[in-house]
Amino acid sequence: MTTDMRTRFAATASQLLDEDLSTAVVLADISAQLFTEAAERHPERVVNVGIREQLLVSVGAGLALSGMRPIVHTFNAFLVERAFEQVKLDFGHQDVGGVLVSVGGSYDWPAGGRTHMGPEDVALIDTLPDWSVHVPGHPDEAETLLRHAVAGSGRAYLRLSSQQNASPLPVRAGRFSVVRRGSAATVIAVGPLLDPVLEATRGLELTVLYATTVTPFDGPTLRATLAKPDVVLVEPYLAGTSSRSVSTALEAIPHRVLSLGVRSVEARRYGEPDDHAQLHGLDARGLRARIGDFLAEGPLTS
């Protein structure tokens, strides 16, 4: 089944509604058209609250308080940023579980402008305890990670995007995949940036790890595969979001980290996602230039 992540999410969530009576999908108009059939089959477990994002998140948590497993969905800026206190208190402080699923990525619709760009979402979620964060790079991975998250009882954030890799990898929640091994630095490619990273690093003696769960951070795999303590983190959202996790994983050894991702700027530019990948240096050419400089610099010698 070739499709985009959002369509696959809706199809999978609809199946989960059929399979598990404790699940409920909560919407705020966004993607509601993808749940029409599921809502007919399960009118009490597909809840569309209209354009009310505070209520969206609180209703999800209220469902969890009643013993259900909510899947809460809208654009990332509205889900995580607009309703952040609801995420923090109604899920975290109430200590109930749920699965938040966003679409929109950092710049899936650049023509929509700043209001529909959400590069800050993962950094914000990471300020809260006991959330897992999944960033699939392909619809198949989105399905795997959604099923994993819903089957659990904790709090999970699943970040979907229209940017995706050409082929899926057999991902396992919580673990990095080792794409290739090399004797120099390690590049950690997150979600949809794997393809640009592989193109940018072609011919270089690098280890490439593929991360689809960034929180908790798979420090054991990073340490076990580390040939040289030089790490390049390539993230499809705010640059450096997980650099703290890299530092924690490598706290016992001197190391260098290059954090590449979306720069924190008010770009005020429209266009296509590719334009913004280039703007932030996240296209293959931009990545190769930055990674090349980092490898050439090496550690400072005294």
Place this chain on the structure above:
Amino acid sequence: MTPSQGLPRSTGDTLGYHDLNDLMSLMTGDEKHTVSATSTLDVLWVLYDRILDVTPVSADDPWRDRFYLSKGHGPMAYYAVLAARGFIPVEELRGFGSFDSRLGHHPDRVLVPGVEISSGSLGHGLPLAVGTALGLRAQGIGSRVVCLVGDGELDEGSNAEAIAYAGAAALDALTVVIVDNDSATLGWPGGIEQRFAVEGWHGVRVDGRNHAELELALKQRTSGRPSVVVAEVEKES
């Protein structure tokens, strides 16, 4: 005489309305006339004494009635009622707000038996109650969800989202009690209950100190419509 003299010492005993002032004094150290002014006291007592189907034994039963105290500030009356009904030991009230106590100045559901939601930040309880009422309905559980909100707290826009949606969703398991002590800075021209009525809620205004009026209003439910009970109490001086 200290306020606690003559109070039963064990959790299992059930105390009455007239013990509440003494119980609250354990937390505040104040004399009775100050604590009895607590705006939520009578509503809370009537709810736990005459309305809600929940006891310490049924506190984890999926079919229990839920009470969500959204206005978490000033929870002494709430803790006193929970102690009187046997959810928490009377002795524990003395530690109120201290480092080793489970009883904070805003309640925490993870710490306190019988507390259904952690509150403190205003405008969260009613939206949570809407979600819980939806969840109970989806599971075929006929329990009630009662949420207490302050009239000042109603300023929070999240409540407006919840009021509109609950009316449209015909959440008749949901009852909101507004304790109205005229504390909203801009007031509610036309009356608080009108804000709910236009969204399809059944609404009534009662004397928030009159137990018989409160009981009658809180027992009433209208099929297909959520209910609001505005409990009017004296303005704080």
